[in-house]
Amino acid sequence: MSTLAIAGFLMITVFMYLIMSKRMSAMTALMIIPVIFAVAVSGFDPKLGKMMWDGVKQVAPTGIMICFAILYFGVMIDAGLFDPLIDKILKTVKGDPVKVSIGTALLAMIVSLDGDGSTTYMVTCSAMLAVHRRLGLNPLILPSIVLMMNSVMNIIPWGGPTGRVLASLKLEAGDVFVPLIPAMAIGSLWVLFVAYRWGLKERSRLGTLVLNDAHAEVSASVAVDPEAEKLKRPKMFWINLGMTVLLMVCLVKEVLPLGILFMIGTGLALLVNYHSLKEQNERIIANGANAIPVVSMVFAAGIFMGIMSGTKMVDAMSQTIIAAIPPSMGPHFGSITALISLPGTFFLTNDAFYFGVLPVLTKAASVYGISAAEMGRAALIGQGCHLLSPLVPSTYLLVGLNKVEFGDFQKFCLLPAIAISLLWFGYAVVTGLIHL
Structure with missing residues (x-):
């Protein structure tokens, strides 16, 4: 084994140890x-700066896409685009365990469309926990x-894992994510099926309760934030919905690079929903906290990959x-x-597996x-249980x-x-996205 190979494996080991031990x-x-390892291997090589900068430039499109995707969906959630559907779900589920389970999914x-797991957990559990508890599920x-559905939706390019794959392999979202959209649909249907089965089991155990006030009970259980209510734009619902559907169509058709699509979409979303400069800046700052x-x-991964490639490790x-x-x-x-x-993605962090x-x-x-x-698509297969x-x-x-x-949950x-x-995995093999 060459010195460069030893240095590379050691660097990855140290990297994984430090982030997994939270040091x-x-x-x-x-x-x-x-x-540190580049200096140890080649000294203060004047090319070191160029290696790092080359790496940063290569991941820049991915960084831009993730940033503006988070901003876009953050603005749409602030404006209340998804509120009517959420309200409809809560009114429909009432006292039937099957409907409650499917409505939760x-x-x-x-909510997972914004790419932030913590937001998904807080919003979904705040809305549905009272109903689940009231029925005794x-x-x-x-x-x-919630975790399984978030696992499926988490492979959107701005969700985290796919962004890491794109950054580490210097790929575009069209190479990795777009071919996996049908797989996301299959995963979503599976989660809905599991929710249905669990709901049936609970229905046979508990029966169906008549909760005429179910929606009111849920609404009362979730504190209304006056500041958040001020941000709602119900009159703009159809415009926001049309803009989002058009954006998704352009994404699938690859009309423009994803980063550019989300940049334009974010600009339009801010202009349409928040007319004053003060409001626009406040939305950018608030949602930017999730993006940064x-x-x-x-x-940062650009530096890592730039040095890995530039030093020939x-x-x-x-x-x-x-x-x-x-x-x-x-x-x-x-x-x-x-x-x-x-x-790999269960026993290692996403950072360790995808960057290390x-x-x-792939090389x-x-x-x-x-x-x-193909390697990027293959590496995302394990995301089904990563969040556990x-x-x-x-x-x-x-x-x-x-x-x-936690143990019972797992x-x-x-x-x-x-x-x-x-x-x-079965879908990817059958469709030729991954070759056996």
Whole structure:
């Protein structure tokens, strides 16, 4: 094994140890650790700055897209675009456990569009917890449905995992995300089916209660924020809905790069809903708080990847891996990566797996003619149960909101969550997105 390969593997090990032991944030480790190793390997090379800057420039489109996608959906949530649908769901579910379970899944799917898991948990649980408790449903059902649906929706490019894949492999969303949209639909249908089955089980156990005041009860259980109510723009509902549908169509059709689409969309959303400069600035600042942590990490990853590529560490590491894999297994790198991603993203953080492990696997797979796009899609397969990992901070928020034990929650939800990944894997293989 060459010195560069040893340095590369050691750098990834140190990086993963520091972020998993919480001795460094992911953003800090992505910037500082590669610089230390680059200096140790090649000294104060004057090309070091160029390596880092090249890496940052390569991830810039992804950072821009994530930033403005979060801003766009944040503005739409502030303006109340999804409120009528949420209101309809709450009025419809009433006292039927089946309707409550399915309504919970639909609500989680809608709120997950902003790409922030914590927001999804807080909004969905605040709206549905009173109904679940009033009916006496198994307290594990609500958090399980919400987590699984958020796992499915989390592979939108601004949700986190896909953004990391795009940044680490220097790909466009059209290469990775757009082909997986049908897989997201399959995953959503699976979660709805599981919610239906759990609802049937609870209906047979509890029956159906007549809750004529169910919606009022839920509304009363959620404190109304006067400041948030001032931001609602109900008169703009149809314009906002049309703008969002058009944006999604343009996204799928790849009319323009995703970053540009969301930049234009954010500008229009602010102009249409908030006319004064003061209001627009307030919305940018408020929703920017969700965007900055993700975007800053993407740019930090640019430094990591720039140094990995510029110093040729990733080349040396891939050669080591290639030498260790029997030639007969080489053409199966895509499916192997898909299967590895299930435990990989559970026992490692997304940062460790996508920034540390995936680039090395992708470089090795390229020798066998497997594209970076295929490897990126394969690496997302494991996201079905990633959020059940004890390494995901937002999951503790979900557990706390529902007052359930983490271990009980994992046991109840693990197999249905793994099934999401298996369904994705089957779809990807059948459609040729990943080759066996």
